[in-house]
Amino acid sequence: MNDAVATTLVGVFGISGSLLMLFSALAMFRVRDALSRINVFSPATGLGMPLIVVAVYVYDIHSEGFSWGSLLMAAAAVLCLIIVSSVGSNTLSRASVLSGQPVYRKTAPNRLARPPAGVVDDDPDSPDQPRTGA
Numbered sequence: 728m729n730d731a732v733a734t735t736l737v738g739v740f741g742i743s744g745s746l747l748m749l750f751s752a753l754a755m756f757r758v759r760d761a762l763s764r765i766n767v768f769s770p771a772t773g774l775g776m777p778l779i780v781v782a783v784y785v786y787d788i789h790s791e792g793f794s795w796g797s798l799l800m801a802a803a804a805v806l807c808l809i810i811v812s813s814v815g816s817n818t819l820s821r822a823s824v825l826s827g828q829p830v831y832r833k834t835a836p837n838r839l840a841r842p843p844a845g846v847v848d849d850d851p852d853s854p855d856q857p858r859t860g861a
Contacts, residue, residue: 736782740781747771751775760828765816765823769813772812773812777809
């Protein structure tokens, strides 16, 4: 593999994975409830991190040559990232719902629209709500 191809592949995979992580982190500031935040961050951990691992693997092939150990390590890392991402997202979502966290009322479709008993779900955008904080 020549230098131009390796540098291009490392750049494309590394930058796209990093941008996906950055955009997911920025999108977390725009969503209002825990379920949406978990949903927004899942693509970053399921696709962004594996792209960065692939970029490191391509760089490793270019600098040190092919080795089965490096290939197995990269494949195991990508597989583990995908498994941990899906299991972690599912566990966090279940914990969020079962703990009584309200779902933002403008989320559509919202099958969890009614908050659990005892939980108050005030609309922060409503002009009737008193402002708190500085």
